[in-house]
Amino acid sequence: MIEVRELSKRYGDTVAVDALSFDITPGVVTGFLGPNGAGKSTTMRMLLGLDHPSAGSVTVDGRSYRDLPAPMHEVGALLDPKAAHPARTARAHLRWLVRAGGLPRSRIDEVLALVGLSEVADKRVGGFSLGMYQRLGIAVALLGDPATLLLDEPANGLDPEGIRWMRNLLRGLAAEGRTVFVSSHLMTEMQQTADRVVVIGRGRLIADVDTAELVRRGSGGQVKVVSPQPAALSALLTDEGATVRGDSDGALLVSGMDSARVGDIAMAHGVRLHELTPRRVSLESAFMELTDDSASYRSRGLGAVDTEETATVAHTPATGRPEGSD
Numbered sequence: 001m002i003e004v005r006e007l008s009k010r011y012g013d014t015v016a017v018d019a020l021s022f023d024i025t026p027g028v029v030t031g032f033l034g035p036n037g038a039g040k041s042t043t044m045r046m047l048l049g050l051d052h053p054s055a056g057s058v059t060v061d062g063r064s065y066r067d068l069p070a071p072m073h074e075v076g077a078l079l080d081p082k083a084a085h086p087a088r089t090a091r092a093h094l095r096w097l098v099r100a101g102g103l104p105r106s107r108i109d110e111v112l113a114l115v116g117l118s119e120v121a122d123k124r125v126g127g128f129s130l131g132m133y134q135r136l137g138i139a140v141a142l143l144g145d146p147a148t149l150l151l152d153e154p155a156n157g158l159d160p161e162g163i164r165w166m167r168n169l170l171r172g173l174a175a176e177g178r179t180v181f182v183s184s185h186l187m188t189e190m191q192q193t194a195d196r197v198v199v200i201g202r203g204r205l206i207a208d209v210d211t212a213e214l215v216r217r218g219s220g221g222q223v224k225v226v227s228p229q230p231a232a233l234s235a236l237l238t239d240e241g242a243t244v245r246g247d248s249d250g251a252l253l254v255s256g257m258d259s260a261r262v263g264d265i266a267m268a269h270g271v272r273l274h275e276l277t278p279r280r281v282s283l284e285s286a287f288m289e290l291t292d293d294s295a296s297y298r299s300r301g302l303g304a305v306d307t308e309e310t311a312t313v314a315h316t317p318a319t320g321r322p323e324g325s326d
């Protein structure tokens with residue numbers, strides 16, 4: 001259990017973290033989201049005792065990180081995957097950490113297998129891809145078999161198979177009763193991985209909710225309707241209070257009314273439908289709405305439709321990544 005209480009951090013005139021309070025509970029994956037510069041890394045660094053809070057506190061199972069008797073057993077962290085020395089092999093890197101942490105050497109092969117690096121264990125990490133560095137960073141985080149995991153952008157650089165592996169790993173670790181706190185910019189991925197999300201902007205708490213609840217809260221889903229009588233249908237739906245606009249393919253996009261009601265109205269008036277597709281709001285669009293005021297660096301002017309079609313392709317399962325995400 002991670003408890004953040006009125007946590008603040010100032011760097012000169014910059015307030016990086018501003019009176020943040022939230023709890024991260026065991027047994028679930030909690031996503032940590034926020035626009036660039038929101039204060040996520042600063043919060044994570046304070047959690048790991050790498051930075052001192054200007055005010056407030058952050059504790060893991062009731063103690064600050066520096067007071068934990070066996071930190072590697074209690075908290076595993078991935079902050080900078082490139083922290084490993086490039087001239088060392090993956091095994092040597094882990095051996096060094098095992099020695100420093102007083103952990104059993106048998107753990108080295110266990111974690112290498114867990115992250116899929118057994119075959120390259122004796123290769124120098126300098127030749128690793130970013131995805132392999134990430135896997136090694138996760139191996140380091142898991143070395144002490146910790147009850148709490150703190151991962152900053154763990155899916156960065158992973159290929160589609162790697163992202164799916166990561167998702168299953170995180171969910172499995174949470175299912176074992178661990179506390180899993182993970183920051184990410186990959187919204188579609190978070191939607192599939194995180195049970196809860198903590199959203200911050202400009203150092204302040206914006207939301208601390210179940211992922212599904214946040215998606216529900218987004219500004220209502222739309223219904224896509226294709227009919228050979230679009231003008232008649234549009235008039236009927238507008239009369240019943242819906243907002244209707246046409247898309248470039250000739251379909252109607254209906255807001256303010258669910259698909260069942262659209263279908264019932266069409267049926268009652270003998271209007272034929274060729275397609276009726278509920279589209280739900282994605283975590284990405286809910287996130288954009290929530291953080292709109294607090295994003296420091298966001299380009300404006302693109303009125304993107306950030307919905308995903310539930311009845312057709314809800315996600316890109318192979319990658320879990322929205323197009324254009326990094």
Ligand SMILES: Nc1ncnc2c1ncn2[C@@H]1O[C@H](COP(=O)(O)OP(=O)(O)OP(=O)(O)O)[C@@H](O)[C@H]1O
Pocket residue numbers: 011014015016034035036037038039040041042043
């Ligand atoms: N050591 C530092 N000295 C001065 N300012 C800092 C320092 N570290 C962070 N900041 C500032 O604090 C704010 C929060 O930064 P932080 O890196 O925690 O955000 P973040 O949410 O992790 O962003 P990103 O998603 O871009 O990684 C930013 O305005 C940043 O410029």
